Amino acid sequence: MFNPSREQVRQFFTEAWTKRKAGGVLTPLETMATDLVELHPEYHADLGNPEIAEADFSVEKGQTNPFLHLSMHLAINEQLSIDQPPxxxxAFQGLLATRDAHEAAHIIMEALGEVIWEAQRLGTPFDSDKxxxxIRRHATRG
Incomplete structure (x- = not known):
């Protein structure tokens, strides 16, 4: 199982974004990652700044961690590609009935974050059913 360090994840995104901007040849994973970066112009300047790889992002200060956000997008893309959890x-298709794919991915991301947080807080396994x-609850809200 691939389990990169925080530094490796940050290096991956910043190097891929630098290659993309320079017109370099990207691997399929780098292409997927930089396509996600394209959807998030609020991260463009940060990912072009080498010092960002060392930054700490504080929820208390209202900061979003671009590396965590983009990594969650990649994880969700993987889940969708293999239908895991089954x-x-x-559920994603249900969301697409009333919103675009990026907004749907953000709804899934919110659900993923909630279930991971709860599992960590309670010391329980990830609850795929929950x-x-x-996700389905959002699909029915439209």
Whole structure:
């Protein structure tokens, strides 16, 4: 199982973004990552700044961690590509009935974050059923 360090994740995104801007040849994963960066112009300047790889992002200060956000997008793309947990593709399709794919991914990201946080807080396994239920609940709201 691939388990990169914080530094490796940050280096991956900053180097991929630098290559993309320079017109370099990207690997398929770098292409996927930089396509996600393109959807987030608020991160462009940060990812072009080498010092950002050392930054700490504080929720208390209202800061979003671009590396965490983009990594969650990649994780969700992977989940959708292999339908894991089973049913996530169908739940995603339900979201697409009323919103675009990027907004749908953000809803999934919110559900993923909630279920991970709860599992960590309670010391319990990841609850796939709750995860899918949170996603489906948004699909029915429109």
């Amino acid at each position: 049913g996530i593709k169908k 995860y899918l239920e949170l």
